[in-house]
Amino acid sequence: MSCDLLIIGGGINGCAIAREAALLGLKVVLVERDSLAAHTSSASSKLIHGGLRYLETYEFRLVREALVERERMLATAPQLIRPMAFVLPHAHAVRPRWMVRAGLYLYDLLGLGSSLPRSRGLRRDDPRLAPLTAGTSGFLYWDAQVDDAALVRANAQDAAANGAEIITGVAVTGAQRDAERWSVTLSDGRTIDARAIVNAAGPWVRDLLDTLGVATTSGLRLIKGSHITVPALWEGDHAYILQQPDRRVVFAAPWRGET
Numbered sequence: 001m002s003c004d005l006l007i008i009g010g011g012i013n014g015c016a017i018a019r020e021a022a023l024l025g026l027k028v029v030l031v032e033r034d035s036l037a038a039h040t041s042s043a044s045s046k047l048i049h050g051g052l053r054y055l056e057t058y059e060f061r062l063v064r065e066a067l068v069e070r071e072r073m074l075a076t077a078p079q080l081i082r083p084m085a086f087v088l089p090h091a092h093a094v095r096p097r098w099m100v101r102a103g104l105y106l107y108d109l110l111g112l113g114s115s116l117p118r119s120r121g122l123r124r125d126d127p128r129l130a131p132l133t134a135g136t137s138g139f140l141y142w143d144a145q146v147d148d149a150a151l152v153r154a155n156a157q158d159a160a161a162n163g164a165e166i167i168t169g170v171a172v173t174g175a176q177r178d179a180e181r182w183s184v185t186l187s188d189g190r191t192i193d194a195r196a197i198v199n200a201a202g203p204w205v206r207d208l209l210d211t212l213g214v215a216t217t218s219g220l221r222l223i224k225g226s227h228i229t230v231p232a233l234w235e236g237d238h239a240y241i242l243q244q245p246d247r248r249v250v251f252a253a254p255w256r257g258e259t
């Protein structure tokens, strides 16, 4: 088998790259050792967001790019992505009101041209603040929620519809490279001849470099998050973003009728 681009990994990165490359007319093969979206890409917090909290670390360009993508995705896959209002209760001890207000103003500004409503303040008697500690004021801003695994599959389907070959249940086990091309071996005994490889192996990106025989001095630091699903705690389809004393944030969001 021969291709222009061999993509290794069937998470959101691999499948979205496969779709883009196939739309550009490249001959694409994607290989995933388990099933599509079997790992990180089905275990995310299911948010399509610009990353409000990255403003604190001055990553303005990242946030702008993510907000532009948010808008594109809302337009491209409205069946999988829905706008979601976030209630941000005020916690003066963690961040003063002016700072949160300024952050939300900047978030709106970086998202200029967005179809989502702008942020605003919430009065203490707003019913969306009622499930929280009595007497709290807060803010409301908008991002979006996605069925993450379905988004991966939709990208793969569109890639396949545009000529990409999607292989699942087969791992890449080794590779050799001559001056022009890669020769990649698969766990089912097949060999793929590719002009270029995309390493989209997510948390296994470093292991895959070893498998491919590519030397690197770069390291990889893995991070982990936790999600807890509980019966719905409030009515309505809005989410909460809760500031913690150590300045981290916790999201509480509805998911398939639960929270």
Ligand SMILES: Cc1cc2nc3c(=O)[nH]c(=O)nc-3n(C[C@H](O)[C@H](O)[C@H](O)COP(=O)(O)OP(=O)(O)OC[C@H]3O[C@@H](n4cnc5c(N)ncnc54)[C@H](O)[C@@H]3O)c2cc1C
Pocket (backbone or CB within 6 Å): 008, 009, 010, 011, 012, 013, 014, 031, 032, 033, 034, 035, 037, 038, 039, 040, 041, 042, 043, 044, 045, 046, 047, 048, 049, 170, 171, 172, 173, 200, 201, 202, 203, 204, 208, 211, 223, 224, 225, 226
């Ligand atoms: C707790 C948490 C919450 C998150 N929340 C969000 C969020 O709300 N919104 C957001 O946008 N992002 C979020 N992210 C980030 C997002 O989930 C990841 O950036 C994304 O899923 C990574 O996708 P991926 O395709 O790179 O990796 P993965 O989905 O892990 O896919 C990599 C694939 O490579 C395959 N693979 C590995 N080695 C081989 C091999 N040798 N041969 C064949 N296949 C191989 C694996 O089987 C795997 O399926 C979150 C991340 C975490 C950890």
